[in-house]
Amino acid sequence: MTIMDVKALTFDVFGTVVDWRSSIIREGQALGKSKGFAVDWAKFADAWRGLYQPAMDEVRSGRRPWTKLDDLHRESLEKLLGQFAIKGLSDGEVDHLNRAWHRLDPWPDSVAGLTRLRKKYVLATLSNGNVALMVNMAKHGGLPWDAILGAEVARHYKPQPECYLTTASMLGLQPEECMMVAAHNGDLAAASSVGLRTAFVPRPAEHGTGQTRDVKPAREWDVVASDFVDLAARLGC
Amino acid sequence: MTIMDVKALTFDVFGTVVDWRSSIIREGQALGKSKGFAVDWAKFADAWRGLYQPAMDEVRSGRRPWTKLDDLHRESLEKLLGQFAIKGLSDGEVDHLNRAWHRLDPWPDSVAGLTRLRKKYVLATLSNGNVALMVNMAKHGGLPWDAILGAEVARHYKPQPECYLTTASMLGLQPEECMMVAAHNGDLAAASSVGLRTAFVPRPAEHGTGQTRDVKPAREWDVVASDFVDLAARLGC
Numbered sequence: 001m002t003i004m005d006v007k008a009l010t011f012d013v014f015g016t017v018v019d020w021r022s023s024i025i026r027e028g029q030a031l032g033k034s035k036g037f038a039v040d041w042a043k044f045a046d047a048w049r050g051l052y053q054p055a056m057d058e059v060r061s062g063r064r065p066w067t068k069l070d071d072l073h074r075e076s077l078e079k080l081l082g083q084f085a086i087k088g089l090s091d092g093e094v095d096h097l098n099r100a101w102h103r104l105d106p107w108p109d110s111v112a113g114l115t116r117l118r119k120k121y122v123l124a125t126l127s128n129g130n131v132a133l134m135v136n137m138a139k140h141g142g143l144p145w146d147a148i149l150g151a152e153v154a155r156h157y158k159p160q161p162e163c164y165l166t167t168a169s170m171l172g173l174q175p176e177e178c179m180m181v182a183a184h185n186g187d188l189a190a191a192s193s194v195g196l197r198t199a200f201v202p203r204p205a206e207h208g209t210g211q212t213r214d215v216k217p218a219r220e221w222d223v224v225a226s227d228f229v230d231l232a233a234r235l236g237c
Numbered sequence: 238m239t240i241m242d243v244k245a246l247t248f249d250v251f252g253t254v255v256d257w258r259s260s261i262i263r264e265g266q267a268l269g270k271s272k273g274f275a276v277d278w279a280k281f282a283d284a285w286r287g288l289y290q291p292a293m294d295e296v297r298s299g300r301r302p303w304t305k306l307d308d309l310h311r312e313s314l315e316k317l318l319g320q321f322a323i324k325g326l327s328d329g330e331v332d333h334l335n336r337a338w339h340r341l342d343p344w345p346d347s348v349a350g351l352t353r354l355r356k357k358y359v360l361a362t363l364s365n366g367n368v369a370l371m372v373n374m375a376k377h378g379g380l381p382w383d384a385i386l387g388a389e390v391a392r393h394y395k396p397q398p399e400c401y402l403t404t405a406s407m408l409g410l411q412p413e414e415c416m417m418v419a420a421h422n423g424d425l426a427a428a429s430s431v432g433l434r435t436a437f438v439p440r441p442a443e444h445g446t447g448q449t450r451d452v453k454p455a456r457e458w459d460v461v462a463s464d465f466v467d468l469a470a471r472l473g474c
Contacts, residue, residue, distance in 0.1 A: 070409065122372055132409025135359055135384050147372050148384045152407060170389060172307065172369025 001176045003222055006197050008171050009117060010126035010149070010164075012182035013134065015206040017114075017143065017228075018104035021045050027100040031093075039084050042208065047083070051076035056128060056157045066155045068130040074098045101129070102136035107203065111142050113228020116237045118144050126150045126167045126180065126191075128157050147171065159190030168196065181231065185218035192221075199223040201231055238413045240459050243434050245408050246354060247363035247386070247401075249419035250371065252443040254351075254380065254465075255341035258282050264337035268330075276321050279445065284320070288313035293365060293394045303392045305367035311335045338366070339373035344440065348379050350465020353474045355381050363387045363404045363417065363428075365394050384408065396427030405433065418468065422455035429458075436460040438468055 014020045021042075028041035055072040058064045077098050081089070089097070114123060124147040125134050134148045147170075151157045154166035168178045175195030182188050183203040192198050198221040204211055217224050225231035251257045258279075265278035292309040295301045314335050318326070326334070351360060361384040362371050371385045384407075388394050391403035405415045412432030419425050420440040429435050435458040441448055454461050462468035 122376070124372075130409070131384060131386070131407040135361075135408065138383065139359070146375065146385075147368060149368070153390055170368040171372065172367070 001174070003179075003197060005177055006121070006179045007177045008122035008124055008168075008173055009179050009181050009199070010124050010167055010171075010191075010196070012158075012180070012184060012187050013125055013127035013129055013137070014104070015203055016181065016183040016201060017110050018106050018137065018141065019203075019206070020049065020101070020104050021206065021208060023104040024048065024100055027097065027103065031097060035088070037086055039086060044080060044084055046207075047080055048073075048076055051079065060157050060160060068152050069128055070098065070101075070130050070133055073101055099136070102133050103140045104137055106141040106143060107227070109227040109229045111144070113230075113232050114144050116232035117228070117235065118146065120235070120237045122146045122171060124149045124167060124171060126158070126164065128163075158187060161190070161194045164191050164194050164196055179222065184214050188221055189219070197222045199225060199231060201225050201227060238411070240416075240434060242414055243358070243416045244410055244414045245359035245361055245405075246416050246418050246436070247361050247404055247408075247428075247433070249395075249417070249421060249424050250362055250364035250366055250374070251341070252440055253418065253420040253438060254347050255343050255374065255378065256440075256443070257286065257338070257341050258443060258445060260341040261285065261337055264334065264340065268334060272325070274323055276323060281317060281321055283444075284317055285310075285313055288316065297394050297397060305389050306365055307335065307338075307367050307370055310338055336373070339370050340377045341374055343378040343380060344464070346464040346466045348381070350467075350469050351381050353466070353469035354472065355383065357472070357474045359383045359408060361386045361404060361408060363395070363401065365400075395424060398427070398431045401428050401431050401433055416459065421451050425458055426456070434459045436462060436468060438462050438464060 011017055024045035025041045028039060028044055032039050055076055059067055117123060123145055125145055126149060127134060128151045130152040131148050138145055149167040149170055151163050154163045156162035165175065168175045176197060179197035179199055180188055180191035181199045181201060183201055183206060188198040188200060200217045200221040202215055204215045223234055225234050248254055261282035262278045265276060265281055269276050292313055296304055314331065354360060360382055362382055363386060364371060365388045367389040368385050375382055386404040386407055388400055391400045393399035402412060405412045413434060416434035416436050417425055417428035418436045418438060420438055420443060425435040425437060437454045437458040439452055441452045460471055462471050
């Protein structure tokens with residue numbers, strides 16, 4: 001099979017499709033303004049994301065049973081509220097802040113690129129975000145997915161092979177009929193190792209200014225595109 | 238909670254959203270014409286659908302492990318090819334006929350109604366059809382789903398409670414925040430028994446002329462609508 005046989009594009013979402021960092025900072029600033037908190041929200045956003053991989057590692061290792069990302073985010077948030085001395089939020093307010101991940105904004109090219117790609121390909125999420133998070137984010141940002149798949153449906157977090165393979169299987173496709181689209185070389189390496197095709201779309205501002213990781217392709221991925229509109233053009237959409 | 242708290246509509250699909258019988262007849266007639274088969278395709282469609290519940294019963298009972306609907310359809314089809322003396326099809330042609338279920342046409346009001354409903358609600362499939370079948374059908378008919386959930390994701394066929402409850406859980410909702418939309422009283426009874434709200438939309442031509450089952454609501458469902466456009470109006474969309 002060649003790249004011409006690809007029938008579905010499977011997407012990493014946090015960082016690749018949406019700008020999580022700016023969105024979390026914006027939500028934090030709005031909360032801080034309404035409540036009178038003086039918090040470095042960029043540090044807060046980075047700290048929250050910093051707890052992401054360790055939290056999933058507990059599940060990946062089997063040390064704890066399947067736990068969806070909303071719940072891992074909430075546990076991390078509770079720790080950070082203490083660290084950043086954010087006090088006096090009601091349970092509903094903490095929940096609203098936790099669900100900031102459901103309201104992340106797309107990168108400026110995401111919707112236009114996806115809309116073009118969707119005419120030719122099945123578009124599915126292959127994210128560690130849970131289904132409700134992805135569905136609400138798609139409503140918020142107008143992301144035109146054909147299917148919400150990935151970690152919660154597979155009950156395995158990336159980069160575990162089951163996450164990629166279950167997604168391909170549920171789409172009724174062989175792994176090589178799916179192309180993983182991600183801004184992270186590690187995600188593409190894991191997808192490639194179980195047979196998926198790969199497209200790298202760098203997001204050099206994902207981590208703010210001065211980002212050094214994932215600014216360039218680490219290997220010769222099947223496609224390298226500058227953004228989603230460029231990806232659509234390269235894939236003939 | 239009241240009907241005002243409903244956040245997602247979960248849909249039965251075969252018969253409720255799409256007209257499986259006319260679509261299968263049409264696909265059969267096209268095949269028959271190209272191959273010179275003389276087959277009563279209405280009988281063929283009814284016989285294929287007739288094997289649907291017994292095939293799922295094998296899975297529901299635990300007598301066989303989880304098997305997706307595409308595979309059950311294929312096994313039933315192999316039996317019917319013999320019964321209807323349909324000979325000489327290649328494996329690819331049998332597969333194409335089996336995937337007629339991926340190409341079912343929506344009822345005339347389905348897309349217009351769903352498009353209106355989607356502005357207010359999350360719309361998810363809660364069908365016994367597998368994910369690929371539902372994704373391809375949505376592409377074929379332009380069905381604007383927010384999420385493809387149901388039996389394959391839950392690994393339980395309706396009317397087993399897990400099918401409804403896993404769908405609600407993956408949407409991040411309580412059962413009573415979901416409203417099951419179906420043309421089948423039995424489906425609504427099962428959904429209601431585990432807490433979902435209910436909307437009955439009769440499809441009196443699902444089984445062709447002279448249909449007697451499911452032409453009227455068997456109970457006082459939360460909503461009864463004449464079609465999906467009427468459902469949108471009744472739900473204030």
